Amino acid sequence: MELGKLPEKQFSQLLKVHQMNSDKITKGVLLLSSFVILFVAGGMIFSLVEGAIPALKSFGLSFIWSNNWNPTEGKENYGALPFIAGTIITSVAALLISLPLSFSVSLFLGEYYRGTRIAKILGTMVDLLAGIPSIVYGLWGFYVLRPLLIDLGLPNQGFGIFTASIILAIMIIPYATSLSNEIITMVPNELKEAAYSLGATRSEVIFNVVVPSARSGIIAGYILSFGRALGETMAVTMLIGNANIVPDGFFSTGNTMASVIANQFGEADGLKLSSLIAIGLLLFLITGIINAIGKYIIKRMG
Amino acid sequence: MKNLALLILTVFILGACSNSSNKQGGEKAGTSKVTLTAAGATFPMPYYNMVFKNYTSEFGTLLTYGGIGSGGGIRSLTDKVVDFGATDAYLSDAKLAEMPAEVVHIPTVLGAVVIAYNLPGVDGLKLSNELLEKIFMGEITNWNDAAIKANNEGLALPDMEITFVHRSDGSGTTYIFSDYMTKISTKWADAVGTGKSLQWPVGMGAKGNPGVAGTISQTEGAIGYIGSEYAFAQKIQTALVQNSAGNYIEPSIASVSAAAKGEIPADTRIMLTNSADPESYPISGFTWIILYKEQNYDGRAKDQALATVTFLDWLVSADAQGQAEKVHYAPLPDAAAEKAKAILRSVTFDGQPLLK
Numbered sequence: 001m002e003l004g005k006l007p008e009k010q011f012s013q014l015l016k017v018h019q020m021n022s023d024k025i026t027k028g029v030l031l032l033s034s035f036v037i038l039f040v041a042g043g044m045i046f047s048l049v050e051g052a053i054p055a056l057k058s059f060g061l062s063f064i065w066s067n068n069w070n071p072t073e074g075k076e077n078y079g080a081l082p083f084i085a086g087t088i089i090t091s092v093a094a095l096l097i098s099l100p101l102s103f104s105v106s107l108f109l110g111e112y113y114r115g116t117r118i119a120k121i122l123g124t125m126v127d128l129l130a131g132i133p134s135i136v137y138g139l140w141g142f143y144v145l146r147p148l149l150i151d152l153g154l155p156n157q158g159f160g161i162f163t164a165s166i167i168l169a170i171m172i173i174p175y176a177t178s179l180s181n182e183i184i185t186m187v188p189n190e191l192k193e194a195a196y197s198l199g200a201t202r203s204e205v206i207f208n209v210v211v212p213s214a215r216s217g218i219i220a221g222y223i224l225s226f227g228r229a230l231g232e233t234m235a236v237t238m239l240i241g242n243a244n245i246v247p248d249g250f251f252s253t254g255n256t257m258a259s260v261i262a263n264q265f266g267e268a269d270g271l272k273l274s275s276l277i278a279i280g281l282l283l284f285l286i287t288g289i290i291n292a293i294g295k296y297i298i299k300r301m302g
Numbered sequence: 303m304k305n306l307a308l309l310i311l312t313v314f315i316l317g318a319c320s321n322s323s324n325k326q327g328g329e330k331a332g333t334s335k336v337t338l339t340a341a342g343a344t345f346p347m348p349y350y351n352m353v354f355k356n357y358t359s360e361f362g363t364l365l366t367y368g369g370i371g372s373g374g375g376i377r378s379l380t381d382k383v384v385d386f387g388a389t390d391a392y393l394s395d396a397k398l399a400e401m402p403a404e405v406v407h408i409p410t411v412l413g414a415v416v417i418a419y420n421l422p423g424v425d426g427l428k429l430s431n432e433l434l435e436k437i438f439m440g441e442i443t444n445w446n447d448a449a450i451k452a453n454n455e456g457l458a459l460p461d462m463e464i465t466f467v468h469r470s471d472g473s474g475t476t477y478i479f480s481d482y483m484t485k486i487s488t489k490w491a492d493a494v495g496t497g498k499s500l501q502w503p504v505g506m507g508a509k510g511n512p513g514v515a516g517t518i519s520q521t522e523g524a525i526g527y528i529g530s531e532y533a534f535a536q537k538i539q540t541a542l543v544q545n546s547a548g549n550y551i552e553p554s555i556a557s558v559s560a561a562a563k564g565e566i567p568a569d570t571r572i573m574l575t576n577s578a579d580p581e582s583y584p585i586s587g588f589t590w591i592i593l594y595k596e597q598n599y600d601g602r603a604k605d606q607a608l609a610t611v612t613f614l615d616w617l618v619s620a621d622a623q624g625q626a627e628k629v630h631y632a633p634l635p636d637a638a639a640e641k642a643k644a645i646l647r648s649v650t651f652d653g654q655p656l657l658k
Contacts, residue, residue: 070501071472072494142520157465157521159506242470242507253506255470263509266371267472267498 048284051277058271063278069244071264071272078275080282082246086254087283089161089247090236091229094168095222101169102176102225106218109177110184111206123181130174138238141167146239159241160253167235172225179224183217184210216301223294227287233258257283336609341368342375342388345474345529346589348629349411350388353622361616363609372474372498379405379592382600385610386593390474391498392571393592404595406649408614408642409570409588411623412632414530414558415479416585417541420518421445424457427541428550434543435487437464437525439494440504445523460523467517467526470507472498478587479527482575527585530558534630547580554583559632561586570641586632591617597651604651611649611656618642 055078056063066079105126113119145166146158154162187210195209211218233256241253242263255263257279268276340350347369354365367388370378375387380401392407417429429437430453436442442449446461469476477498483490494500508517511532518524519538530553533540542550551557561574561582576584591614597607616622623633634642647657 068501071499072497072501075495075501142516146520156506157524237470237509238513242509243502243505244507255507263470263507264472264499267373269373269377 045284048277048281051274052281053274054271055274055278059275063275064282067246076271078272080257080275080279082244083255083257083260083279084282084286085246086161086240087230087256087258087286089250089254090165090168090240090256091226093161093165093250094172094229095226097165097169098173098176098225099222102173102180102221103218105173106177106180106184106221107206110181111210114185123178126174126177129170130178134171134232134234135238137167137171138235141235141239155251156241156253159239160251161240161247161249162251164236164240164254164256167239168229168232171232171235172229175225175228176221179221180214180218183214183221186217187213216298219301220294220298223290223297227290230287230290231258231283233262237262335362335364336605337364337366338385338606338610338613339366339368339383340375340386340388340591341370341378341384342591343372343390343474343589344369345390345413345531346388346411346631348531348535349626349631352629353617353625356625357613357616357622361613363613365613371472373472376592379594385606386591386614388589388591390587390589391477392573392588392590403599405592406595406645407570407590407592408618408645409590409634409638410617410642411589411626412558412562412574412586412634413589414553414561414583414586414632415475415482415527416530416533416538416553417525417543418515418518418528418533418538419525419541420522420539421460421462422522424459425539427457428454428544429541430544431486434483435490438466438483438503438505439487439489440466462523465521465524466502466505467508467514467521467524468502468505469499469514469527470509473510474498474589475511475527475529476500478573478575478585481573481587482585485576531630543584545580545582545584546576546578549580551581551583553585555627555630555632557581557583558586559635562588562632562635562638566638566641568641568644570638570645588638593649595649596653597649597656607651608656611646615643615646615657618646 059066059078063078063080064084065081066077067081068077068079069082070077105122109119109123109126113122141163146163149158149163154160191209191213192205195205200208236256237259240255240259242255242259243253244255244260245253247254261276261280261283264272265276347367350367354367357363358365368374368378372389372391375384375389376393376397378384379387382402388410393401393405398405417434419427421427433442433450433453436449443464444461445459445464451457451459477496480490480494480496480500483494484496485491493503505526506517508514508526511529514526515528515532515536515538518526518528525541528538532538533553534555540553542552545551560579561577561584563579563582564574564577566572570588570590572588574582574586574588577586593610593614597610598604618634618639620639623639626633647655649656
């Protein structure tokens with residue numbers, strides 16, 4: 001039966017039914033996909049916890065602050081402190097190194113040279129940095145940065161916490177920059193004009209109007225990049241020296257949580273495998289806590 | 303929407319059909335073409351990749367090998383997801399008892415661990431057992447140390463810091479290296495021991511043979527250990543190591559093969575490090591394939607079992623062993639190959655030997 005020949009009442013009814021159906025189906029599909037995500041995330045947490053239980057049972061909470069990592073059969077003992085320390089130190093250092101750079105670049109792009117050709121080129125370059133695979137950063141660090149640091153007299157043949165932090169800093173610059181830049185661009189012109197009309201200089205406008213109103217977005221950008229630094233694996237593995245010890249200085253060799261998992265997972269079994277999974281769980285928790293702190297800061301400032 | 307639902311349904315039905323037809327096809331084809339799946343050690347991978355491919359083109363049996371590490375190979379065999387596994391370290395008595403059924407070891411080829419170093423202009427470095435202990439325990443930290451000089455008269459050893467590079471990942475290479483160190487040094491045995499990954503007294507880690515080799519070649523004054531198959535192919539500067547007869551031996555196909563000339567137990571589970579043969583390179587070892595002695599498990603077809611042992615019998619034959627040198631491995635000496643063949647003849651299906 002053709003629709004056109006239907007009585008109007010019937011037609012609108014049919015249309016209504018059809019709309020209701022498509023509404024329901026859309027809703028159902030959306031609900032299902034949300035549940036899939038929930039299920040996957042829940043399943044990951046569950047399997048991490050399940051896998052970590054043997055290690056946590058054998059070592060208890062001291063797993064977190066024990067610095068003895070000995071995989072030799074018969075003397076097996078695992079502690080996560082060397083890796084937790086390595087991860088936190090490299091990430092914080094990377095954040096501190098990248099902070100002045102990415103902050104200036106985002107101001108340059110979003111305020112001083114906003115909309116100009118040079119800003120566009122620079123913006124593209126920064127985005128390009130985000131697209132470079134981490135193994136390429138690792139190679140560059142290994143073949144270019146490390147020899148440079150050896151010439152500067154760095155100990156341990158240029159490997160260690162410091163080298164890894166520099167590479168991490170370069171890797172996280174685009175994350176912090178592009179988010180802060182976007183937020184800075186979004187600061188309403190009226191606000192800035194009002195400040196100018198009161199006789200404020202450009203730098204006064206930037207530091208008293210633009211930065212405060214973009215504050216939460218800028219901080220969100222740094223938290224995002226910190227999270228990225230925590231989980232970075234390949235480039236760090238290639239430069240940190242992979243010594244499973246608590247670093248005794250900024251130029252010492254060390255290891256990070258993500259790096260030790262990537263390195264040792266292949267041949268691990270039994271208690272060692274469980275300890276690696278427990279490190280994964282801890283990394284997951286640390287990242288979660290950092291994110292929560294970030295959200296809290298943004299909420300309070302927003 | 304109806305159309306979409308119909309489409310999804312059609313896809314499902316088609317999928318189900320092709321699944322079932324695959325299964326039927328697979329069973330039927332089983333008589334003509336068998337697929338063997340294996341996984342394990344990465345150390346013998348270049349050799350396995352080559353001979354597996356050659357076997358497929360010659361005899362038609364399809365072979366796939368996953369280089370997932372020795373630990374993964376043992377796990378895969380335990381879970382019965384492969385026809386055979388591969389490992390660089392033989393299963394200990396305790397580990398054998400843990401396996402769901404009796405497992406046999408087939409040695410397939412020999413490899414070695416070389417001591418690689420980076421000292422421009424210093425060739426033929428000789429390392430005694432005592433020097434190895436002191437360098438790797440961190441007691442000697444400079445290349446111009448009197449002990450190294452005394453052992454290497456005529457070599458211009460520079461005033462340069464020694465940087466030890468070890469593996470950061472778990473590895474059969476590390477196992478063979480540390481097994482040798484444990485045999486020659488009580489200090490090492492007490493403080494470090496034997497294992498696929500260790501608590502290192504000194505040095506820094508790099509991932510895989512390429513990682514260690516790359517770090518050594520980029521770092522003057524570096525020393526480390528590398529799988530011979532990789533070192534020979536890359537022509538890396540290697541040290542002469544003192545064997546148990548006191549001779550300084552250069553790692554080569556011949557000196558590695560010599561390590562297996564001595565007495566080998568019937569189940570072939572032996573570490574060949576520090577071999578008594580005066581011509582042997584002391585840091586050498588077998589790599590093994592492991593499989594269940596009774597092949598009728600998990601509803602395996604007899605063809606599958608027969609194809610497995612037939613292939614392994616070929617793998618230890620002169621035909622396959624002759625190809626080992628091409629990819630820088632040492633072939634099994636005859637006595638070892640005979641032992642491997644005898645073990646394969648003990649593999650059964652329903653209690654009946656598969657090979658005669």
